[in-house]
Amino acid sequence: MLFDEEMMLLALAEAQKAYDIGEIPVGAVIVDDEEKIISKGYNRRERDNSPVAHAEIIAIEKAAYFKKNWRLNDCTLYVTLEPCPMCAGAISNARIKRVVYGAFDEKGGALSSLFNLYELPLNHAPMVRSRVLERECGEILSKFFKNLRS
Amino acid sequence: MLFDEEMMLLALAEAQKAYDIGEIPVGAVIVDDEEKIISKGYNRRERDNSPVAHAEIIAIEKAAYFKKNWRLNDCTLYVTLEPCPMCAGAISNARIKRVVYGAFDEKGGALSSLFNLYELPLNHAPMVRSRVLERECGEILSKFFKNLRS
Numbered sequence: 001m002l003f004d005e006e007m008m009l010l011a012l013a014e015a016q017k018a019y020d021i022g023e024i025p026v027g028a029v030i031v032d033d034e035e036k037i038i039s040k041g042y043n044r045r046e047r048d049n050s051p052v053a054h055a056e057i058i059a060i061e062k063a064a065y066f067k068k069n070w071r072l073n074d075c076t077l078y079v080t081l082e083p084c085p086m087c088a089g090a091i092s093n094a095r096i097k098r099v100v101y102g103a104f105d106e107k108g109g110a111l112s113s114l115f116n117l118y119e120l121p122l123n124h125a126p127m128v129r130s131r132v133l134e135r136e137c138g139e140i141l142s143k144f145f146k147n148l149r150s
Numbered sequence: 151m152l153f154d155e156e157m158m159l160l161a162l163a164e165a166q167k168a169y170d171i172g173e174i175p176v177g178a179v180i181v182d183d184e185e186k187i188i189s190k191g192y193n194r195r196e197r198d199n200s201p202v203a204h205a206e207i208i209a210i211e212k213a214a215y216f217k218k219n220w221r222l223n224d225c226t227l228y229v230t231l232e233p234c235p236m237c238a239g240a241i242s243n244a245r246i247k248r249v250v251y252g253a254f255d256e257k258g259g260a261l262s263s264l265f266n267l268y269e270l271p272l273n274h275a276p277m278v279r280s281r282v283l284e285r286e287c288g289e290i291l292s293k294f295f296k297n298l299r300s
Binding site for chain 2: 050051090093114122123
């Protein structure tokens, strides 16, 4: 299995942790240039009563804490769902080198769906790859919302 | 003194705390519908080694923790500087009713300068007021960057 796909499987395992506690299932993993896993996170908005507790923010906070540096410029962030404006902004603020995501978020995605934040003249814009394990990343969300409605 | 200006003075006092520890001086205050102060925050990016430790995020996290609810829909956020994309996104995610800011951030502001995030079809967009104590909010930043260069 290729490295991006392997890391997205780990992000999907994080999304499953969110699913298991009734949170919208989104997961993230941060990896450095040496392919070392620095941090993981999953959505905990309801559990933590926190509007900023998205998978990406949790993984970014942990990674910066671990590296004792707010600059994560040697890092790639893997996330199962296209980041929202808050998370896309946080990724830029953290100087993350590359973002890889799975499914598109048609209603709230800030890298392609709603708009592309990184086309604006920000201090820093990462490289972006989308559609990695797109089907699997979308399916866990569909399953969650289907159960919620029934 | 009018209420918005009074709250912005408190946000400026928060910005001064950031200034005093060598952080870019930005401060924020969150107030509810009954004009009760719920939380305060100031930029701690370097001190906390955290790329997300902007004044707004800290104030939002504290307010949600205090209210035991990620929805801050009865709240107004006061901040000395126009929010960046991350913070503008967090304000929307938190369903904050109204944002009041002081100085414009020509290079990174997401409510007017770089673009206006709230013109996009987000789940929630707050009301916005700008230029409250604009001169004072800008001056503390100018003083900080002038000292930094010399």
